[in-house]
Amino acid sequence: MLLLLCSLGYIAQAGSGFANLQQGPHGVGLRVVQQYDYARSYHDRTDLVTGKAYLGERARPVQTLVWYPAPKAGTPMRYTDYLRTEATDEVFEQSPVQVTAFMTGRQQSLAAQVGPKQARAVLEQRMWAVPNAPATTGKFPVVIYAAGGGGVADEAADLCEYLASHGYVVLASRSLGTRTSLMNFDPEGLATQAGNIRFLLAYAHTLPQADMDHVAVAGWSWGGLAITLAASQDSRIDALISFDGTQYRDDTKAVSRSRLTVPWLYVQRRPESVRELSANGMETSSILLNEAKYSDRYHVVMNPMEHLDFSTKALRMASPAHFSEYSRAEVEAAYHWTCRYTLEFLNSTLKAASTGWQFLERTPVQNGVPAHMAQSYHLPAQPGPIPTQAGFAAALAQEGFDHALAVYHRMQQQDSSFVLSEMVLNNWGYQLIREAHDLQAALAIFRLGTELYPGSFNLFDSLGEADELNHDPTAASTHYRRSLELNPQNGNARQRLQALGAPAH
Numbered sequence: 001m002l003l004l005l006c007s008l009g010y011i012a013q014a015g016s017g018f019a020n021l022q023q024g025p026h027g028v029g030l031r032v033v034q035q036y037d038y039a040r041s042y043h044d045r046t047d048l049v050t051g052k053a054y055l056g057e058r059a060r061p062v063q064t065l066v067w068y069p070a071p072k073a074g075t076p077m078r079y080t081d082y083l084r085t086e087a088t089d090e091v092f093e094q095s096p097v098q099v100t101a102f103m104t105g106r107q108q109s110l111a112a113q114v115g116p117k118q119a120r121a122v123l124e125q126r127m128w129a130v131p132n133a134p135a136t137t138g139k140f141p142v143v144i145y146a147a148g149g150g151g152v153a154d155e156a157a158d159l160c161e162y163l164a165s166h167g168y169v170v171l172a173s174r175s176l177g178t179r180t181s182l183m184n185f186d187p188e189g190l191a192t193q194a195g196n197i198r199f200l201l202a203y204a205h206t207l208p209q210a211d212m213d214h215v216a217v218a219g220w221s222w223g224g225l226a227i228t229l230a231a232s233q234d235s236r237i238d239a240l241i242s243f244d245g246t247q248y249r250d251d252t253k254a255v256s257r258s259r260l261t262v263p264w265l266y267v268q269r270r271p272e273s274v275r276e277l278s279a280n281g282m283e284t285s286s287i288l289l290n291e292a293k294y295s296d297r298y299h300v301v302m303n304p305m306e307h308l309d310f311s312t313k314a315l316r317m318a319s320p321a322h323f324s325e326y327s328r329a330e331v332e333a334a335y336h337w338t339c340r341y342t343l344e345f346l347n348s349t350l351k352a353a354s355t356g357w358q359f360l361e362r363t364p365v366q367n368g369v370p371a372h373m374a375q376s377y378h379l380p381a382q383p384g385p386i387p388t389q390a391g392f393a394a395a396l397a398q399e400g401f402d403h404a405l406a407v408y409h410r411m412q413q414q415d416s417s418f419v420l421s422e423m424v425l426n427n428w429g430y431q432l433i434r435e436a437h438d439l440q441a442a443l444a445i446f447r448l449g450t451e452l453y454p455g456s457f458n459l460f461d462s463l464g465e466a467d468e469l470n471h472d473p474t475a476a477s478t479h480y481r482r483s484l485e486l487n488p489q490n491g492n493a494r495q496r497l498q499a500l501g502a503p504a505h
Contacts, residue, residue: 017127017128017158017161017162018125018158018312018316018332019158019312019332019333019335019336019339020332020333020336021158021162021336021339023128023162023165024162024165024166024167025165025166025167026069026070026072026136026164026165026166026167027069027070027071027072027073027074027128027130027133027136027165028067028068028069028070028128028129028130028133028161028164028165029067029068029069029070029129029130029131029132029133029134029135029164030065030066030067030068030077030129030130030131030132030133031065031066031068031131031132032063032064032065032066032085032131033063033064033065033066033203034061034063034064034088034092035062035063035064035203036057036059036060036061036062037059037060037062037195037196037199038059039199040059040060040195040199041058041059041060042058042059042060042061042176042179043056043057043058043179044058044179045058048179048180049180060176060199061089061090061091061092061176062173062196062199062200062203063085063088063089063090063092063153063173063174064153064171064172064173064200064203065085065153065154065157065160065171065172065173066169066170066171066207067129067160067161067163067164067169067170067171068135068136068140068164068169068170068207068209069135069136069138069140069164069165069167069168069169069209070130070133070134070135070136070164071133071134071136073130073133074130074133075130076126076127076128076129076130077126077127077129077130077131078123078124078125078126078127079122079123079124079125079127079157079316080103080123080124081127081131082127082154082157083103083106083123083154084099084102084103085153085154086102086106086152086153086154086174087099087102087103089152089153089173089174090174090176090181107119107123110122110123110317113317113319114317114318114319114320122316122317127157127158127161128161128165129157129161129164135208135209136209138209139209139210139211140167140168140169140209140210140211141167141168141169141211141214141215141216141346141350141351142168142169142170142171142201142204142210142211142212142214142215142216143160143163143168143169143170143171143215143216143217143218143346144170144171144172144197144200144201144204144215144216144217144218145159145160145170145171145172145217145218145219145223146172146175146193146196146197146217146218146219146220146223146224146226146227146230147172147173147174147175147219147220147223148175148219148220148221148222148223148224148311149175149183149185149189149221149222149223150175150176150177150181150182150183151174151175151220151221151222151223151311152174152175152313153172153173153174154172154313155220155311155312155313155314156172156220156243156310156311156312156313157312157313158312158339159312159339159342160172162339162343163342163343163346166343166347167351168346168350169204169207169209169210169211171200171203171204172200173196173199173200175193175196175222175223176192176196177189177192178192183222185222185251187253187254189222190222190225190226190229190251190254191229191254193222193223193226194226194227194229194230194233196226197217197226197227197230198230198234201215201234201236201237212236214238214350214351215236215237215238215239215350216237216238216239216240216241216346216349216350217230217231217237217239217240217241218240218241218242218243218342219241219242219243219245220242220243220244220245220310220311221243221244221245221246221307221310222245222246223245224242224243224244224245224246225242225245225246225247225251225252225255225288227240227241227242227245228240228242228245228252228255228260228264228288228292229254229255231259231260231262232255232256232259232260233259237262238262238263238349238350239262239263239264239265239345239346239349239350240260240262240263240264240265240295241264241265241266241267241342241345241346242264242265242266242267243267243310243338244267244268244269244305244307244310245266247287247288247289249287252288255288257288257291257292257293257294258294258386258387258388258391258415258417258418259388260292260294260295261294261295261381261386262295262349263295263296263297263298263345263348263349264289264292264295264296264297264298265297265298265300265341265342265345266289266297266298266299266300267300267301267302267310267338267341267342268299268300268301268302269301269302269305269306269307269309269310270301270302270303270304270305270306271301271303289379290379293379293381293382294381294382294386295381296379296380296381297378297379297380297381298341298345298360298376298377298378298379299376299377299378299379300338300341300364300374300375300376300377301374301375301376302334302335302337302338302373302374303326303334303372303373303374303375304325304326304330304331304333304334304373305331305334305335305338306322306331308322309331309334309335310335310338312335315331315332315335330373333370333373334373334374337364337369337373337374340367341359341360344356344359344360345360348360360376360378361378363376364376384414385407385411385414387411387412387414387415387417387418388418389420389424389428391411392407392408392411392418392420395407395411396441396444401438401440401441401444401445402440402444404444404445404447404448405447405448405451408420408448408452420452422449422452422453422456422458422459425445425446425448425449425452425453425459426446426449426458426459426462428445429442429443429445429446429449429462429463429466430442430462432445433466433469439466439469439470440470442466443463443466443467443470446459446462446463446466447463449462449463450463450479455486456486457483457484457486457487457490457493458483460479460480460482460483460486460493461479461480461483461490461492461493463479464476464477464478464479464480464483464493464496465496467479468496468500473500473502476496476500477497477500477502480493480494480496480497480500480502481493481497481502481505484497
């Protein structure tokens with residue numbers, strides 16, 4: 001009888017969620033983990049707000065919410081429980097009195113915004129997540145969510161629960177600034193949030209359920225840009241999902257276009273006119289989404305949605321005045337389809353589900369989206385080698401290292417910004433000798449280096465050493481002499497010529 005009552009209690013709340021989202025085959029567990037990133041500081045010795053000496057922990061606080069597949073049992077939390085986690089997302093050591101005061105302030109603010117009755121309904125809404133529920137056995141792909149600038153970890157709690165119920169482990173933390181709770185919208189602030197993603201990626205490795213061979217990152221607004229920076233720096237990330245991520249040219253400078261090579265779903269709000277874009281300072285001649293041409297991009301436009309609507313925290317608490325051209329029901333329906341596109345994209349990229357790819361390739365109307373609600377575009381990745389050292393190496397492995405110069409010039413025609421420095425080529429040649437034990441490939445790379453940098457005494461010296469290893473003293477002597485011509489102070493070349501019994505001139 002007890003088991004039956006528990007089961008019925010869960011089923012009563014396990015159907016449709018916010019925006020009519022349908023729970024997947026799993027229950028949802030939630031853990032709140034308070035930890036510090038000891039590799040990064042957060043507080044200075046002097047408090048930046050009060051000016052007084054700071055005596056507490058100075059490492060970066062990362063309160064982490066972890067949603068995960070769990071059995072469908074237990075007592076689920078209510079939405080107010082998510083708000084309660086925000087009381088400790090910067091300062092862990094909050095007293096019960098401080099938490100109560102925080103919650104009172106949140107409740108009063110919400111009541112003033114939507115009215116007392118609606119506020120109570122929002123706060124008491126039953127969610128899917130069961131705190132500290134036992135985890136379902138097995139491995140599940142990982143999704144790391146990056147909040148908007150200054151956003152809280154639970155800003156997209158409904159999406160995170162939805163994904164966990166469909167077999168994903170989802171992690172999120174608050175988007176704190178570099179040194180204060182307020183986000184600094186500059187290159188340092190962007191790098192800080194990308195660092196948060198790397199920290200959560202490292203923490204995910206400790207979770208028994210986490211399948212770290214299949215990892216995606218998702219984010220809204222400033223977080224939607226931060227994930228592109230993280231993905232351009234970390235090849236362990238397999239897929240990107242941006243919800244109306246910023247596209248301002250100055251903000252995107254740090255993101256390497258050629259290193260964005262993974263599939264990317266970009267869901268944006270209703271399109272703006274050229275006049276509106278210009279008035280908002282958007283330079284349309286340089287858009288990251290268009291320039292990431294080595295990524296397979298799926299672009300979805302949700303007409304009823306505005307920027308704030310991608311945060312269900314903001315959408316839940318929006319006043320009636322927020323909904324003008326489209327009703328709340330239409331905006332929530334658009335959010336529903338945003339989550340559905342996200343799920344199908346993840347299923348296709350992380351689980352190799354053919355149904356996911358089929359969903360993405362169909363038009364929104366063919367997928368059941370109302371005709372007025374959405375448009376979708378597929379921007380396929382540009383074929384051919386990617387203009388990075390890794391792409392160049394892959395092309396040489398396929399075509400042969402003896403074609404290095406021709407392949408290099410071809411890739412430069414493809415992307416004029418592709419350049420391998422003198423130091424990179426020199427180090428690469430020695431790595432081929434010492435680590436890959438491929439002398440012929442090393443000779444090809446050193447020769448490429450001397451073609452590209454004919455004034456480099458060091459590359460000619462390195463080529464001479466490789467010639468010696470290849471038992472070609474004639475070529476070695478020629479290249480040592482050229483190195484000495486370029487730098488008469490090169491003692492190594494002079495010494496090797498003496499050892500070879502060859503004249504220096």
